[in-house]
Amino acid sequence: MKNILIIHHGRGVGGGLIALLGLIEELKFKNKVQVLCVFDSEAVQYIEKLGVTVTIAKSKFYSKFYGIFIHSEASYFDIIDFSRNLKNIISFFLSKYIFAKKELSNLNIESDIIYLNSTFISDWALAAKRNKKETFIHIREPLARGVFGIRKSIIKSGINKYCDQIIAISRDNALRVGLEDKTNIVYDPVVVKGRSTSHEVNQNQNFKHFLYMGGMQRIKGFEQFVQALPFLNENVRIYFLGGDFRFPDNKLKRFILFFDPYMWRINSLIKSLNKSKHIIKIGLVDNIFDYYANSISLISPFSKPHAALPILESFSVGKPVVVSDIMGMDELVDLNNGLFFKNGSGEELANAINKMSTLNNSEYLNMCNNAKNKFVEILGQNQSVQSIIDKHFLSI
Incomplete structure (x- = not known):
């Protein structure tokens, strides 16, 4: 048995947290697992439900000043990110050389492994090694090169x-880091526990129902999703899952938003979404799999490269997908288990959705079977994080 301290950076409930819950469930069978959350957030309660001890970083540096240094291809770099990263790059180095070591020392937790649950918290790796711990990092985000490659080089x-x-959640993520000798590809686990009530969702059988889970996040393709709505067939209905967009309370942050052209469009996009007859707005829910079961396909129109756990979830229940042609998407999706559209084109997204809705029964069932088979194939090839840990300690 090993003592594993997982450091988690996330503030909210999303794919990263769900994947972490699955990872903890796997590891706690053979190890004593504890979690350090960099931020106090609703994620803490979800992790505590698994019966593991959760500690929140105690230093005021992390609660008052520290910000995540974004260096992911799955993001937009604009004036807001530029101003934010000026502070975050400073906090990154302060954490790396001063505060992370203090935080780990003050925890006084016995650990054999310090497990960093994100590329974004690689600043904690130095502190882990100074404490003479075996250090693992989970590459959940596609590392960006940046304009000059400086960010990528630092990370x-x-x-x-x-x-x-290094554990990467996709081949694309692994290639971006480029450290093949110490990298393993492990696709995120599909977590069903607590995410289904096994009840049918009330729906009109005259409609073709789809599922969209990106909320109003730009990288999830919200803009092109809304742009697709006027071009959809009359009988298409879409369950819209995810939270609403919220402007920050901080006056300075709100002022900075005025310089972001996307923010000039967001109110119009939300208005168009709310007016559309094609949208069944659900909001934030835990029973995600009830909506998979009652939809003919997942719509995942990511506008930036990202390994999408919902695609694996959709495949696990034999449902095909509609996806953008972003880099790395063909690692999971092909024309046998999904449909592609040209990233950036709302009309092409609508065409793909309409095509999925008009497949004949034989074509659709074949695509469903292929989706399920792809998931079984991935599951068969996937190694466990536990096996990587076991091999690592046998080799040292």
Whole structure:
């Protein structure tokens, strides 16, 4: 049995947290698992339900000043990100060289492994090695090169120097880091527990129902999703899952938003969404799989490269997908289990949705079978994080 301290960076409930819950469920059978949350958020309650001890970073540096240094291809870099990252790059180095070591020392938790649950918290790797711990990092985000490659160089060199094992959630993510000798590809687990009531969702059988789970996040393709709505067939209805967009309370942050062209469009997009007859707005729910079961397909129109756990979830229940042609998407999706559209084109997204809705029964069932078979194939090839841990300790 190993003592594993997982450091989690997320503030909310999303794919990263769901994947972490699945990881904890796997690891706690053979190990003593504890979690350090960098931020106090609703994620803490979800993790505590698994019966593991959760600690929140105690330093005021993390609660008052620290910000996540974004270096992901799955993001938009504009004036807001530029101003935010000026502070976050400073906090990254302060955490790396001063505060992370203090935080880990003050925790006084016995651990054999410090497990960083995100590329975004690679600044904790140096502190882990200074404490003479085996250090694992989970590459959940596609590492961006940036304009000059400086961000990538900083992150990659830190991971290479201080991390003993790298676990990437996709082949695309692994290639971006480029440290093949210590990298394993492990697709995120599909977590069903607590996410289904096994009840039918009330629906009109005259309609073809789809599922969209991206909320109003730009990288999830919200803009092109809304742009597709006027071009949809009359009988298409879409369950819209996810939270509403919220402007920040901080006056300075609200002022900075005025310089982001996307913010000039967001109110119009939300208005169009709310007016559309094609949308069945659900909001934030836990019983995601009830909606998979009652939809003919998932719509995942990501506008930026990202390994989408919902695609694996959809495949696990034999449902095909409609996806954008972003880099790395063909790692999971092909024309046998889904339909592609040209990223950036709302009309092409609508065409793909309409095509899915008009497949004859034989074509659709064949695509469903292929989706299920793809999931079984991935499951068969997927190694466990536990097996990687076991192999690592046998080799040292």
